[in-house]
Amino acid sequence: MEFKSSQILSKLATSDQHAENSPYFDGWKAYDNDPFHPTQNPHGVIQMGLAENQLSFDLIEEWIKKNPVASICTREGVDAFKDIAIFQDYHGLPEFRKAVAKFMGKVRGRRVTFDPDRVVMAGGATGANELIMFCLADPGDAFLVPSPYYPAFDRDLSWRTGVKLLPVACESSNNFQITLQALEEAYKNAQKANIKVKGLIMANPSNPLGTTMDKDTLKSLVTFINEKKIHLVCDEIYAATIFRAPNFISISEIIEEVECNRDLIHIVYSLSKDMGLPGFRVGIVYSYNDTVVNCGRKMSSFGLVSSQTQYLLASMLSDEEFIEMFLKESSKRLGNRHKIFTRGLVEGGIKCLESNAGLFCWMDLRPLLKETTFEGEMELWRVIINDVKLNVSPGSSFHCDEPGWFRVCFANMDDETMQIALRRIRTFVGERKEMDAQVNNKRWKKTLRLSFSSRMYYETSLSPHMIPSISTSSFTTCSCDLNIYLKVII
């Protein structure tokens, strides 16, 4: 009997909900095919689509060298090996939970304290976001999410859970801030369409905006969800990436000031961005709802943090002196990097949304669009990938309502590479403006003939997938483990 894969796998497996067909990932493919290297491939694609924090590894490496006992796989630490290796309790190592709770408090300037018994582990923030959805919503239920939002939410929150995402558009006219009006409208539309809204999920600090929410907005959100009796999930994974005023205000602080049903409040956290340790898969669900904590704990069996990693991090995060120093230094370096990068962009004629956090900027490239449409955005994006050789992420992949915005990451490279990227941008913007002027000139002269240089740009906009698609077989073997970010969680 013939074995037909399409009939024989689940609907989940055969759907497109893994969301990897988004252009967001096409850019990475271009990078993988032609990755920049300062000496070996200086004309390659520079990766600016990866929100990683690579600026402060030296600090962590030094700590590890000084604390061999924190690793159970060293001569100094091996006595603890057996107990740690067999520890699979889904409560997690008590010292790990304590350390995480303390760390979360420290990141919020000690303005609030966190209860270690509410700390639930998950497989990275990816796992944490999915876990909280499984706890709060049934298949077919919906969650409101302010857009633009992190592209992988489509997979993380919906794929296996069956939960719908309802984007609530934010606009550049008020710096993409979420408004109560937009929320009310979205909620009302859902009611009309008979869609059950179970909650609101948002990232604060925001990805891709790099901004934090002010107190009044947060308060009004809490009032909104409390009144509608729906959940509020705050993804605070960029909490320690604040590099300048205004300060970060966590939902945990707001609920001390606003009367609300705490059973509705849940925080998602991770060490992937704040500490720069995405490989360690440390995801946390912190819920004020006892039932969710209990249920979430049981569910965490499907994505526990390796006890080896828990042990190491328990030690590191409890070292108060180190953490104090690390948070301060990391923030300083991010701030410096942000300043240099945005200044460089401005010199090249590019403005960004004013931001105070995150590992990226939200670039306004509307002036460079041939037409103010998403096709125009795609055309511009392909030029940036193929000709300028920078992998940046188009706003449409973040479900942005307005074309022309791009997210560009700045913390995942060294200073020299960043300067090269800025140089390329400046050159490109100059040429583009020059070309625009030429085209406009010709148009004004009523001629239909396009110049050769402009044709190059127009041709790239015609075919939907200019970047050669790569079959999965080419992803398979790699001769070394270095830097092959093929399919990465960002």
Add this chain to the structure above:
Amino acid sequence: MAIEIEKPTVGLSKVAVSDTHGEDSPYFAGWKAYDEDPYDELCNPSGVIQMGLAENQVSFDLLEQYLEKHSEATNWGNRTFGFRDNALFQDYHGLQTFRKAMACFMEQIRGGRAKFNPDRVVITAGATAANELLTFILADPGDALLIPTPYYPGFDRDLRWRTGVKIVPVHCDSSNNFEITPQALEAAYNEAESMNIKVRGVLITNPSNPLGATIKRSTLEEILEFVTSKNIHLVSDEIYSGSTFSGEEFVSVAEVLEAQNYKDSERVHIVYSLSKDLGLPGFRVGTIYSYNDKVVTTARRMSSFTLISSQTQQLLASMLLDETFTANYIKTNRERLKKRYQMIIDGLRNSGIECLKGNAGLFCWMNLSPLLEEPTKESELILWKSMLHEVKLNISPGSSCHCSDPGWFRVCFANMSEQTLQVALTRIHDFMDRRKAMKTSN
């Protein structure tokens, strides 16, 4: 006086409020009793001895010796792939060296009788995640998997809870040593059909938990024939494959496929883990090995929710690629498990208790049916309670494993020292003596 603000109960998901997490089973109640009064040789010699936990603690010294010689710090000082690169590595393909190491280790366990391609290895945080993930991929909510009884109690949660998939048991009993028969498979399949439930696959554990025995080659061939004829999947959970007492008796489904030139192999998927064979359950190391390309691709994407810590991948990649170390480990581990098994079997026999003939695993399948008042599940639970509260041994009742024959119990022997095992055997001996005395006096 403050007015209480009435907080209305707020809705959670159906999954959250169901009890399919399975923790209300006696399987877990025994653990609670242990947690409240745990045995300790010096501090609490009359406490409950934990015999419900299938852990392998007999070979840690070998691991510790390896680690003392191959410090993690040295690994991280590596210039080409040091700490930084490791901490950043979140690619869901997993470290290539780690996948290669797992493939090699799986080959070594099977004495080289089957080959594994590292590109078919998908990583997950433990076999718990691997089994759930496969279920998401192979079945829709409301569909069913056929599972031979008795089976690991955790399957009720792992395969059903969030997936919405059902389990239809394939009944095996003591009349033929609990072997899986084509008739039993067919009966289960028909039962599902009669309830209008679509069967998507069969899941076997080989070596079996709780039986502690490997599945015969001929049975594997029959199972393969069955799934092929019904055009459904076969998942073979082989997490105890390195815990056999001899190198020869275990036959993996991979070997059967190789012998038939991999015909019809896209319906077969193997689950593996290092939790039992290497005794590292805390490290959360699970893998799915599928002969189906689409399953590999989809499983890879889905593993995003449950990847293995890159720190752990790195450590184990080095360890498992060290063939001298692994060869010695596999051999020594087998010998020690065999010795433990012999000790418990002899001890039980001296007390007048027989077990199913076993050749693998970290437990034995004990037959206490002669002690039952009546051949019922209720009688079994009464007996179980007296084992727990009177004899102070936490053993797992067969009913929690969905065994259709009452009176069988799973008893773990590898998660304690030899001295503790001796204490447990003495307690059982005394218990049996007391019962004999009671009977005589009656």
